[in-house]
Amino acid sequence: MEGVPAGDLVRRFGTPLYVYSGNSLRDRFRRLERAFSARRPLVCYAVKANPNRAVCGLLSRAGAGADVVSGGELFRALRAGFAPGKTVFSGVGKTEPEMRLALRSRILALHVESAEEMEVLASVARRLRRPAPVTVRVNPGVLADTHEHIATGHPGAKFGVPPEEALALLKKASRSPWLRPRGLHAHVGSQIAHTAPYRASLKVLLGLAERARRSGIPLEYLDIGGGMGIEYGAEGSLAPEDLAAAVLPALRESPLRLLLEPGRWLVGPGGVLLTTVLYRKRTSARRFVVVDAGMNDLMRPAFYGARHDILPARATRKPRVEVDVVGPVCETSDFLAKGRRLPWPERGEVLAVLQAGAYGFSMSSQYNSRPRAAEVLVTGSRAALCRRRESAADLVACER
Numbered sequence: 001m002e003g004v005p006a007g008d009l010v011r012r013f014g015t016p017l018y019v020y021s022g023n024s025l026r027d028r029f030r031r032l033e034r035a036f037s038a039r040r041p042l043v044c045y046a047v048k049a050n051p052n053r054a055v056c057g058l059l060s061r062a063g064a065g066a067d068v069v070s071g072g073e074l075f076r077a078l079r080a081g082f083a084p085g086k087t088v089f090s091g092v093g094k095t096e097p098e099m100r101l102a103l104r105s106r107i108l109a110l111h112v113e114s115a116e117e118m119e120v121l122a123s124v125a126r127r128l129r130r131p132a133p134v135t136v137r138v139n140p141g142v143l144a145d146t147h148e149h150i151a152t153g154h155p156g157a158k159f160g161v162p163p164e165e166a167l168a169l170l171k172k173a174s175r176s177p178w179l180r181p182r183g184l185h186a187h188v189g190s191q192i193a194h195t196a197p198y199r200a201s202l203k204v205l206l207g208l209a210e211r212a213r214r215s216g217i218p219l220e221y222l223d224i225g226g227g228m229g230i231e232y233g234a235e236g237s238l239a240p241e242d243l244a245a246a247v248l249p250a251l252r253e254s255p256l257r258l259l260l261e262p263g264r265w266l267v268g269p270g271g272v273l274l275t276t277v278l279y280r281k282r283t284s285a286r287r288f289v290v291v292d293a294g295m296n297d298l299m300r301p302a303f304y305g306a307r308h309d310i311l312p313a314r315a316t317r318k319p320r321v322e323v324d325v326v327g328p329v330c331e332t333s334d335f336l337a338k339g340r341r342l343p344w345p346e347r348g349e350v351l352a353v354l355q356a357g358a359y360g361f362s363m364s365s366q367y368n369s370r371p372r373a374a375e376v377l378v379t380g381s382r383a384a385l386c387r388r389r390e391s392a393a394d395l396v397a398c399e400r
Helices: 006-013 022-035 053-062 071-080 096-105 115-128 163-175 196-214 240-247 300-304
Strands: 017-021 042-046 065-068 087-089 109-112 132-137 179-185 221-223 257-260 271-282 287-291 310-312 320-326 335-343 350-353 374-379 382-387
Touching: 006 017, 006 271, 006 350, 006 374, 006 382, 017 022, 022 042, 022 053, 022 240, 022 374, 042 053, 053 071, 053 374, 053 382, 065 071, 071 087, 071 096, 087 096, 096 115, 109 115, 109 179, 115 132, 115 163, 115 179, 132 163, 163 179, 163 196, 179 196, 196 221, 196 240, 300 335, 310 335
Parallel strands: 017 374, 042 065, 042 257, 065 087, 087 109, 109 132, 132 179, 179 221, 221 257, 287 320
Antiparallel strands: 017 271, 271 287, 271 350, 310 350, 320 335, 374 382
């Protein structure tokens, strides 16, 4: 990782261990900004991808805003240094306490996703005597070619409202003394490898923005979401330059500011999960490599069938054999890789699970009463612990 050997990190911090490259995070943020520089976009980092305060702090110092989906993420974002005026709050189920926190923090906008939510927000704003900045999330009716669990812009998804309802909500908000319409938002999914879904979604947003303008509702921005794919094994990726080339021409005549909400694309490639081989075993059907990281540490393979490349952390000339890399959790679905050709390791060897910077630690749990992993940020030759490993005492700290 940058200038630090994986073996040194394991000796210092143990395993399972998440390691993030600070230079990768900065470089990818700058690359994204350059790709869209013609529009000077506000890049709101999707905090759910990796909410570690060191990661968030690095991106906030680079100039990013924040996209949050809970009061906890908003709390984390503000603690990490994201400016409230560059923070948006999405999500279908915001509670009244979360709305109060957002309004008191003076964030850029709350992205409402239903008529009832907007009514509650107006009521909260009235009680606080503070008008609420509102953006309506549109469900554009676009089915992206991605895993069904992360396709969010089609008619069967829970997110957003249909275009006609979105326009009606903007009109209603414009008549309320406690709501201030700010923009339109759409997010069609995650791990998207093609530009067509973005173009289709943007066409819907631009049409609605023009209709809102003709109705006397001036908006400030269009938020086209995030979701750019990265390479997981054979899965396709989407370069920001390609996305910019696809969507910027359509925005040429629009005066509205552009917002982007990348998460995975910024932090995924810069993260590695290091794990130690505990045991090897063979059955009549398979070879198993049992490691100390399980599905509670990295949920994506079990949840999505996701493929993460795995390498020996130390170079080897051993012949490759087909193995299943599995964890210690008591579930058949507890695996990091199946049918993967890897050098047959020795006990104690370290494996590196790549592309683990997004939705790795953030989706981890204490299932089987397993303390969660430590996290380390590496910049150049310096490695800093940015989240200590949990202890057995942490497992019961909230219990009475």
